[in-house]
Amino acid sequence: xxxxxxxxxxxxxxxxxxxxxxxxxxxxxxxxxxxxxxxxxxxxxxxxxxxxxxxxxxxxxxxxxxxxxxxxxxxxxxxxxxxxxxxxxxxxxxxxxxxxxxxxxxxxxxxxxxxxxxxxxxxxxxxxxxxxxxxxxxxxxxxxxxxxxxxxxxxxxxxxxxxxxxxxxxxxxxxxxxxx
Numbered sequence: 313x314x315x316x317x318x319x320x321x322x323x324x325x326x327x328x329x330x331x332x333x334x335x336x337x338x339x340x341x342x343x344x345x346x347x348x349x350x351x352x353x354x355x356x357x358x359x360x361x362x363x364x365x366x367x368x369x370x371x372x373x374x375x376x377x378x379x380x381x382x383x384x385x386x387x388x389x390x391x392x393x394x395x396x397x398x399x400x401x402x403x404x405x406x407x408x409x410x411x412x413x414x415x416x417x418x419x420x421x422x423x424x425x426x427x428x429x430x431x432x433x434x435x436x437x438x439x440x441x442x443x444x445x446x447x448x449x450x451x452x453x454x455x456x457x458x459x460x461x462x463x464x465x466x467x468x469x470x471x472x473x474x475x476x477x478x479x480x481x482x483x484x485x486x487x488x489x490x491x492x
Contacts, residue, residue: 322348331354332350332370369393410445414430
């Protein structure tokens with residue numbers, strides 16, 4: 313869970329500090345290649361101080377609760393792995409292909425369902441490639457730049473035909489539910 317959050321925040325250019333006794337291989341590599349700060353230790357009192365946003369994603373619900381309590385006392389936004397009742401906000405489970413982002417949320421009521429649906433859509437969207445999404449964007453930009461109404465309708469038709477073909481590709485892509 314923490315790994316996905318760190319990866320997404322890193323892609324967005326966020327300044328990140330990770331406090332953990334150990335890292336996954338993916339996070340270890342990220343630490344070596346980016347400016348993510350890693351404090352190799354357990355959470356300590358007041359570690360939340362000075363941050364704008366905090367994620368409590370340990371495998372220990374008591375530690376997560378402590379992180380949330382301290383963050384909220386310091387008026388710092390916090391997201392908790394323990395659920396919506398402890399944190400200030402939830403994040404949808406999401407997946408991406410290029411500039412296409414799909415998010416699923418149950419408003420914190422069923423994270424398992426959100427996670428399974430994210431995996432399902434992630435598999436389904438693997439039928440697409442980034443270039444497919446870029447083609448749709450290009451056609452849209454061409455449509456918006458045309459002044460002639462007839463030409464605009466032609467571009468709109470081309471764009472919708474491409475979108476329809478992409479949806480057909482997604483629908484045809486077989487997903488084994490037992491692998492989710």
